[in-house]
Amino acid sequence: MKKLLLGTVALTLAAFGGMAEAKTYKIGISNTVQGNGWREEMVCAMKAQALASGEVSSLNIAHRNTDAAGQSEDIRNLIQAGVDAIVVNPANADGVNAAIKEATDKGIVVVAVDQAVTEPSAYILSNNQEQYAYLGASWLFKEMGGKGAVVYMRGAAGAGADNDRDKGFKKALAENPGITVASEVFTGWQQDQGKQQINDIIASGAKFDGIWTSGIDNVIVDALVESGAPLVPVVGADNAGFVGQLSTVAGLKGAAVTNPGSVGGAGVALALQILDGKAPAEKTTLVDPVVWDNTTDAGKALLKAAANPSLSPEWPVSVSIPGWTTYSQDQVIACKGPGE
Amino acid sequence: MTRILSKNIWTLGLAALLAVLLVITKLIQPDFGVSGLDSLGRAALPFALASLGMAVVVIAGGIDLSLASMMAVTSVTAATLMDGASDGQSVLVVLFVLLLGAAMGTVNGTLVVVSRVPDIVVTLSMLFVWQGTALLILNAPGGAAAPWLRALSVGGVTLPFVPEALTVWLPKSVVFLFVCLAVVWLPIRRSKLGLMFYAVGSDALAAFRSGVPVGRTKIAAYAVTGLFAALGGIAVTMSTGIGEPIPGPYLLAAVAAVVLGGVVLGGGRGGLIGPVLAVFILRLVRMDLTLMSVDPNVTTIVEGSIMVVVVMFGGVVAMRGRRT
Numbered sequence: 001m002k003k004l005l006l007g008t009v010a011l012t013l014a015a016f017g018g019m020a021e022a023k024t025y026k027i028g029i030s031n032t033v034q035g036n037g038w039r040e041e042m043v044c045a046m047k048a049q050a051l052a053s054g055e056v057s058s059l060n061i062a063h064r065n066t067d068a069a070g071q072s073e074d075i076r077n078l079i080q081a082g083v084d085a086i087v088v089n090p091a092n093a094d095g096v097n098a099a100i101k102e103a104t105d106k107g108i109v110v111v112a113v114d115q116a117v118t119e120p121s122a123y124i125l126s127n128n129q130e131q132y133a134y135l136g137a138s139w140l141f142k143e144m145g146g147k148g149a150v151v152y153m154r155g156a157a158g159a160g161a162d163n164d165r166d167k168g169f170k171k172a173l174a175e176n177p178g179i180t181v182a183s184e185v186f187t188g189w190q191q192d193q194g195k196q197q198i199n200d201i202i203a204s205g206a207k208f209d210g211i212w213t214s215g216i217d218n219v220i221v222d223a224l225v226e227s228g229a230p231l232v233p234v235v236g237a238d239n240a241g242f243v244g245q246l247s248t249v250a251g252l253k254g255a256a257v258t259n260p261g262s263v264g265g266a267g268v269a270l271a272l273q274i275l276d277g278k279a280p281a282e283k284t285t286l287v288d289p290v291v292w293d294n295t296t297d298a299g300k301a302l303l304k305a306a307a308n309p310s311l312s313p314e315w316p317v318s319v320s321i322p323g324w325t326t327y328s329q330d331q332v333i334a335c336k337g338p339g340e
Numbered sequence: 341m342t343r344i345l346s347k348n349i350w351t352l353g354l355a356a357l358l359a360v361l362l363v364i365t366k367l368i369q370p371d372f373g374v375s376g377l378d379s380l381g382r383a384a385l386p387f388a389l390a391s392l393g394m395a396v397v398v399i400a401g402g403i404d405l406s407l408a409s410m411m412a413v414t415s416v417t418a419a420t421l422m423d424g425a426s427d428g429q430s431v432l433v434v435l436f437v438l439l440l441g442a443a444m445g446t447v448n449g450t451l452v453v454v455s456r457v458p459d460i461v462v463t464l465s466m467l468f469v470w471q472g473t474a475l476l477i478l479n480a481p482g483g484a485a486a487p488w489l490r491a492l493s494v495g496g497v498t499l500p501f502v503p504e505a506l507t508v509w510l511p512k513s514v515v516f517l518f519v520c521l522a523v524v525w526l527p528i529r530r531s532k533l534g535l536m537f538y539a540v541g542s543d544a545l546a547a548f549r550s551g552v553p554v555g556r557t558k559i560a561a562y563a564v565t566g567l568f569a570a571l572g573g574i575a576v577t578m579s580t581g582i583g584e585p586i587p588g589p590y591l592l593a594a595v596a597a598v599v600l601g602g603v604v605l606g607g608g609r610g611g612l613i614g615p616v617l618a619v620f621i622l623r624l625v626r627m628d629l630t631l632m633s634v635d636p637n638v639t640t641i642v643e644g645s646i647m648v649v650v651v652m653f654g655g656v657v658a659m660r661g662r663r664t
Contacts, residue, residue, distance in 0.1 A: 076383065
């Protein structure tokens with residue numbers, strides 16, 4: 001009897017111990033671009049990672065089109081909701097610092113994904129945006145033979161990622177003195193806006209020999225094909241639609257630079273690690289991009305392996321980041337978070 | 341007493357709705373308190389100032405679609421000029437930006453009155469003009485805000501010789517808002533100019549026949565709107581510490597708050613307290629939906645539905661009131 005009793009006590013203790021170990025957290029998410037494929041994949045990766053980790057009891061998502069003041073409001077609302085960590089894709093590098101500081105002062109872990117913030121108390125997990133632009137632009141300028149005019153289709157003015165990419169692009173430009181910029185526009189990372197802009201450039205009759213895009217890519221190829229303009233080399237991101245075009249559009253030379261939207265899932269994984277007491281030594285972690293071009297056999301093989309017809313054309317094909325995300329492809333496509 | 345009550349029934353109803361929402365928020369999030377009210381006040385500030393601007397021009401029978409763009413111009417101007425400026429200089433910057441806002445409003449109003457093109461067309465065109473101007477001043481978010489200015493909207497009120505517990509729940513941002521409202525609007529409302537705004541808004545022809553200078557009154561209303569837009573732009577810079585050239589979501593939010601706040605879009609009727617309460621209601625709804633972790637794509641649908649229901653309900657109440 002005594003033994004049985006002791007056994008029960010031990011079991012109960014073990015059960016409680018187990019419960020204490022499987023501590024769950026409340027995670028908040030703030031994003032300020034809605035209706036963009038890359039951002040939607042990012043949010044889905046965040047949900048999928050929260051679900052797959054088993055450590056997240058609930059996810060509060062503030063996801064709308066707004067400015068830095070609106071994002072500060074969202075972050076403060078998440079603080080009110082009593083979250084343990086906030087994963088944020090910042091509207092710009094400085095504008096949300098005050099709200100982030102308020103969160104970290106309250107002991108909330110803040111991870112900025114995709115783009116950096118200048119607030120030192122936040123962790124940053126970002127794709128290496130400077131390298132992203134440098135690699136793609138270097139490939140493009142080489143493909144253009146080191147001379148000619150390039151159309152420079154940037155992202156959103158003032159976004160941290162756009163600033164960093166501009167540095168990389170300018171670096172490649174400085175290394176290729178024969179290249180001039182035919183036209184520079186901000187697509188705002190909006191498909192319709194980018195397509196309108198390239199149509200205007202084509203209609204203006206300006207001569208160009210290559211197009212560098214900040215990820216609004218498949219509509220640019222569409223516009224070239226539809227207008228019958230010469231198919232100049234195009235650099236884009238690893239969005240499913242563009243990766244498909246690189247294999248299927250006859251005569252198109254181009255390269256996709258990886259920029260996984262799944263960095264959002266990695267951000268959730270990092271936040272959970274920090275909450276579990278395993279904070280990284282460095283506040284900033286960069287994920288390095290890779291170039292997949294369709295002019296070499298090695299590049300073609302990579303493109304073929306990456307192509308994924310089950311994804312929406314605006315989604316990046318790299319739906320996971322090895323070493324960070326633990327969800328399956330089905331989970332990220334299902335886009336369901338804990339409790340959904 | 342009953343006259344005051346029935347005259348302000350809409351505003352009182354909104355205040356009651358806000359109180360109910362605050363109670364609901366407390367129920368959803370038992371920790372909701374001083375810092376929650378502070379967050380709410382700071383989030384509401386730029387929206388409230390934008391709504392005040394829109395309410396003035398709507399009362400005078402117009403509309404200003406360039407409101408958010410004027411906020412962007414004033415925000416980037418303030419942030420650019422304040423970058424590296426001393427405290428004394430930044431006071432001058434604020435005054436200059438307020439004048440700039442009023443000047444932009446005057447341009448809008450003059451164009452509407454002189455060209456006789458419908459206000460909606462003129463101010464829609466000016467939306468693009470001011471937006472381009474903002475981008476010319478600053479092509480990417482940047483600049484800075486003076487620390488004293490940022491501190492104006494952070495935290496609760498503390499008064500000397502008064503226990504902190506009594507005043508700390510009142511956010512500085514709310515006090516800032518009501519000071520702006522009182523300083524700009526009270527003198528106008530109490531003067532002939534305020535009366536003329538309402539007269540022109542309710543029937544321009546009748547106002548003209550009673551000797552009201554309709555054109556000049558309209559221009560004055562647009563100027564006041566520009567002044568509130570400048571205050572709104574400064575509030576954005578206070579909140580973010582930088583200037584953003586791309587206008588935020590303030591235009592439609594201001595129209596929504598004006599409608600919800602009981603200002604008749606045709607002009608001539610309504611006050612400025614209603615729109616302010618409406619802004620707080622809409623921000624609080626957003627906060628509650630975040631607290632309840634409602635699907636973000638559903639959030640905007642809920643916000644819109646609440647507006648329609650409240651305005652319809654108000655319409656029914658108003659009709660009943662008229663019958664008895």
